[in-house]
Amino acid sequence: MEAPQHRSSPRCRNDGRRSNIAAAGILAMLAAFAWCVWAEVSLCPTKNLLGIPCPGCGLTRAALAMVALNFRGMWAMHPLAPVLVPLFGWIVGRAVLVEVGLVARRSPDPISRFPAPVWIVLVTAVGLVWGARLAGYLGGHPDFGL
Numbered sequence: 489m490e491a492p493q494h495r496s497s498p499r500c501r502n503d504g505r506r507s508n509i510a511a512a513g514i515l516a517m518l519a520a521f522a523w524c525v526w527a528e529v530s531l532c533p534t535k536n537l538l539g540i541p542c543p544g545c546g547l548t549r550a551a552l553a554m555v556a557l558n559f560r561g562m563w564a565m566h567p568l569a570p571v572l573v574p575l576f577g578w579i580v581g582r583a584v585l586v587e588v589g590l591v592a593r594r595s596p597d598p599i600s601r602f603p604a605p606v607w608i609v610l611v612t613a614v615g616l617v618w619g620a621r622l623a624g625y626l627g628g629h630p631d632f633g634l
Contacts, residue, residue: 507587507588507589510587510588511587511588514584514587514588525548525552531548532544532545540622541621541622541629542618543614543615543617543618544566544572544614545566545629546565546566546569546629547565547566547569547572547573547576549561549565549566550562550563550565550566550569550573551569551573553565553569554569554570554573564627566617567617567626568613568614568617571610571613572614575610579599
């Protein structure tokens with residue numbers, strides 16, 4: 489059994505610095521992301537490299553439309569946004585809380601909580617919606633020159 493750490497031990501001091509560095513890194517990434525959204529810079533590597541939209545193209549703008557309670561705009565940007573945006577927010581939000589030390593690391597991660605059939609259905613739905621949008625159905629892809 490390991491001896492309890494005292495506040496003055498180097499291990500505790502390093503954990504505090506690590507949390508501060510992690511929080512600063514997370515804030516820097518959020519600021520960079522916010523700037524890209526504000527400046528309308530394309531964040532999609534698939535679109536930037538291959539010239540075709542990825543399966544998630546439109547999700548950022550759909551999330552912004554959801555926040556603004558513009559559900560028609562959200563649907564036009566990505567029809568699976570009501571499912572994918574909260575799921576992604578939960579997974580990323582929990583990872584951030586674990587990294588800054590507000591949630592215990594030993595608790596199961598969100599991905600392991602869902603049974604495999606749920607993930608199979610979700611990935612299949614994303615693929616089908618992507619294919620339909622590439623074919624021009626469901627309003628096509630919301631490109632808007634980004």
